[in-house]
Amino acid sequence: MTAPTxxxxxxxxxxxxxxxxxxxxxxxxxxxxxxxxxAINGGLRVSPSAQTAVDAAIARLGYTPNRAARSLVxxxxxxxxxxxxxxxxxxxxxxxxxxxxxxxxAALEPTNIQLVLLIxxxxxxxxxxxxxxxxxxxxGAVVVSHHRDDALNQVLVDSxxxxxxxxxxxxxxxxxxxxxxxxxxxxxxxxxxxxxxxCTRIATIAGPLDMAAGIDRLAGWRAxxxxxxxxxxxxxxxxxxxxxxxxxxxxxxxxxPDVDGIFAASDLMAAGALGVLTRAGRSVPGDxxxxxxxxxGVATTTAPPLTTMRNPVVEMSRAAGExxxxxxxxxxxxxxxxxxxxxxxxxxxx
Amino acid sequence: MTAPTxxxxxxxxxxxxxxxxxxxxxxxxxxxxxxxxxAINGGLRVSPSAQTAVDAAIARLGYTPNRAARSLVxxxxxxxxxxxxxxxxxxxxxxxxxxxxxxxxAALEPTNIQLVLLIxxxxxxxxxxxxxxxxxxxxGAVVVSHHRDDALNQVLVDSxxxxxxxxxxxxxxxxxxxxxxxxxxxxxxxxxxxxxxxCTRIATIAGPLDMAAGIDRLAGWRAxxxxxxxxxxxxxxxxxxxxxxxxxxxxxxxxxPDVDGIFAASDLMAAGALGVLTRAGRSVPGDxxxxxxxxxGVATTTAPPLTTMRNPVVEMSRAAGExxxxxxxxxxxxxxxxxxxxxxxxxxxx
DNA sequence: AGCCACGGTGGGACCGCTCTCATCGTGCGC
DNA sequence: GCGCACGATGAGAGCGGTCCCACCGTGGCT
Numbered sequence: 001m002t003a004p005t006x007x008x009x010x011x012x013x014x015x016x017x018x019x020x021x022x023x024x025x026x027x028x029x030x031x032x033x034x035x036x037x038x039a040i041n042g043g044l045r046v047s048p049s050a051q052t053a054v055d056a057a058i059a060r061l062g063y064t065p066n067r068a069a070r071s072l073v074x075x076x077x078x079x080x081x082x083x084x085x086x087x088x089x090x091x092x093x094x095x096x097x098x099x100x101x102x103x104x105x106a107a108l109e110p111t112n113i114q115l116v117l118l119i120x121x122x123x124x125x126x127x128x129x130x131x132x133x134x135x136x137x138x139x140g141a142v143v144v145s146h147h148r149d150d151a152l153n154q155v156l157v158d159s160x161x162x163x164x165x166x167x168x169x170x171x172x173x174x175x176x177x178x179x180x181x182x183x184x185x186x187x188x189x190x191x192x193x194x195x196x197x198x199c200t201r202i203a204t205i206a207g208p209l210d211m212a213a214g215i216d217r218l219a220g221w222r223a224x225x226x227x228x229x230x231x232x233x234x235x236x237x238x239x240x241x242x243x244x245x246x247x248x249x250x251x252x253x254x255x256x257p258d259v260d261g262i263f264a265a266s267d268l269m270a271a272g273a274l275g276v277l278t279r280a281g282r283s284v285p286g287d288x289x290x291x292x293x294x295x296x297g298v299a300t301t302t303a304p305p306l307t308t309m310r311n312p313v314v315e316m317s318r319a320a321g322e323x324x325x326x327x328x329x330x331x332x333x334x335x336x337x338x339x340x341x342x343x344x345x346x347x348x349x350x
Numbered sequence: 351m352t353a354p355t356x357x358x359x360x361x362x363x364x365x366x367x368x369x370x371x372x373x374x375x376x377x378x379x380x381x382x383x384x385x386x387x388x389a390i391n392g393g394l395r396v397s398p399s400a401q402t403a404v405d406a407a408i409a410r411l412g413y414t415p416n417r418a419a420r421s422l423v424x425x426x427x428x429x430x431x432x433x434x435x436x437x438x439x440x441x442x443x444x445x446x447x448x449x450x451x452x453x454x455x456a457a458l459e460p461t462n463i464q465l466v467l468l469i470x471x472x473x474x475x476x477x478x479x480x481x482x483x484x485x486x487x488x489x490g491a492v493v494v495s496h497h498r499d500d501a502l503n504q505v506l507v508d509s510x511x512x513x514x515x516x517x518x519x520x521x522x523x524x525x526x527x528x529x530x531x532x533x534x535x536x537x538x539x540x541x542x543x544x545x546x547x548x549c550t551r552i553a554t555i556a557g558p559l560d561m562a563a564g565i566d567r568l569a570g571w572r573a574x575x576x577x578x579x580x581x582x583x584x585x586x587x588x589x590x591x592x593x594x595x596x597x598x599x600x601x602x603x604x605x606x607p608d609v610d611g612i613f614a615a616s617d618l619m620a621a622g623a624l625g626v627l628t629r630a631g632r633s634v635p636g637d638x639x640x641x642x643x644x645x646x647g648v649a650t651t652t653a654p655p656l657t658t659m660r661n662p663v664v665e666m667s668r669a670a671g672e673x674x675x676x677x678x679x680x681x682x683x684x685x686x687x688x689x690x691x692x693x694x695x696x697x698x699x700x
Numbered sequence: 701a702g703c704c705a706c707g708g709t710g711g712g713a714c715c716g717c718t719c720t721c722a723t724c725g726t727g728c729g730c
Numbered sequence: 731g732c733g734c735a736c737g738a739t740g741a742g743a744g745c746g747g748t749c750c751c752a753c754c755g756t757g758g759c760t
Contacts (some may be wrong), residue, residue: 021716041718062481066717069716070716072744074718075745116466132464242651303653418746421715422746423715424748
């Protein structure tokens, strides 16, 4: 008994004051349902007099088309999903996620398309999400924060559901639309900033290596060091969190005590690093220079404030939203990914 | 021409592989549409054999009921809205908001109710949101972060749309369900902590006074000072942000240079205060003790880490979600508000 | 034996909308 | 003056479900 939808018990309908229907609008306006419908949907083939009559009736009655009825026949739902493949509390509380949300809702703002939040549990629970998307309960989806082993991606690609990924999908199939940050270049710029400041023993606190962002930032750090003829040995891994960054820094100091520059792949990890460095008696930026990544708020509250790479999350996910709208409208010619650049923001830590 | 819904241009329907319908399930199972429907909705009055046949057909076809069709007749949408009355970037990026989101989606997780995010612009644009809610495009709503002058509240109350407020609504009408934090007691505890530490000239950086949280925390501070026989003169207002807190602190130091304790109504404002204090050459907690409010992540990254009042946002909004579910199910007997307590978390700033 | 209650079932109306199609004027060209 | 194209309109058929109701058969009563 593996029904895709859990059974819901029907409750008695609440006594609602009855929302106005198209029928009533038509009657008020003295036209037929068909004409009223036409007037509402673009007004093609509608006389000015009929149009104004309908408009007036709509305003008088406070009419809004019944979404369900409309969507039943148009087979469109006028809603898109923001798919978050992890219910992990870290994700929702992450300012990165908040930024995505803001960008997408900004993109949707001029339309009357609603945003549905789809939190996909990994494994077992993802079935439900998959069914939801597959059966077209939304017109399209924006997918963020995916790890390597995400089964949902393949499902989405197979379903031909219009969707846009924020961040390069781990498994790339042709015909995938996505926006991404040029993490490699960003990591490079951060590292070059350390090099330019005279650091010669530069370490990195990398992000998780099952995320594209983690890998690419690491690669950027590496490339910059190579170009400068410096060693890329001092690498420790964190998990993008403050605590993880602190732990990584301790390992780092133990293994490479003479480090004089650190590129942390996220501000939170950098913040964790600052704490450990201070406690270890190293001044920042005096003894060790630190550059973070993201600039999503934390960077300004640390002591000293972090020099970091600004991650244009909002712009990026806004672009993703607009890409999805274009996809939905069938106006998208190229599926070229849109790549954004991270910008160096110099504060006091480096 | 003030149509409530902007006109959308109809796009040609995308060629979707055709989702299975109830009709097909019924045929596969060798029963009528009615029986299949019954089997799906609780299985009352369905023979075991018919039930298993339908279940099998559902699994084989990967069937999910068409939400639009169902909702057209049941007049329920199986979705609820999270209403955010401000499009302001501050709100979405706020960890408070993220926490709310997390709590509500946790409450909804065991159901198959979807979360629709409704960002209501103030003023003009709020019309659209109001219409959306009024015309029952969702079964209920959770409303967060409302200011004094929010017209939406009245609209919601009038509409009889089941809804739950997070944070005491500014204008209380009978029959309003809400959850809230006991901000006054929280402010009191924070202030008492300062008093117990020996501070005698205790200031507050209050939140905006058009928000209940701002007012109540201020009241708590005031009450604690009165009880201890101390002056409640040193009050400046911020806006819950870091920058606002910094500005407020400068004003505070100018007016009351001898302050030895500060209760900031949010961690962000406290963080701003820390910066200004350090720059002014006052050590924390040596010269001035600082207590914040919220404990939503910022508190641990500041230097020194903030002593603060833990705001159980997630639990609170989860409770709001569950209250809404109960309301929807008609199982709610009392409309007593659920009040949560903030807990003192002692770190290093006080 | 006759009747009724009741579990199981299928037929069909209907939810509110869109969209196709037939109809009806009307102005235009010839 | 007649046909014709075309803009404006209304009637009506669904979209995919739910749910009321009528129907059937069986079993337990009287």
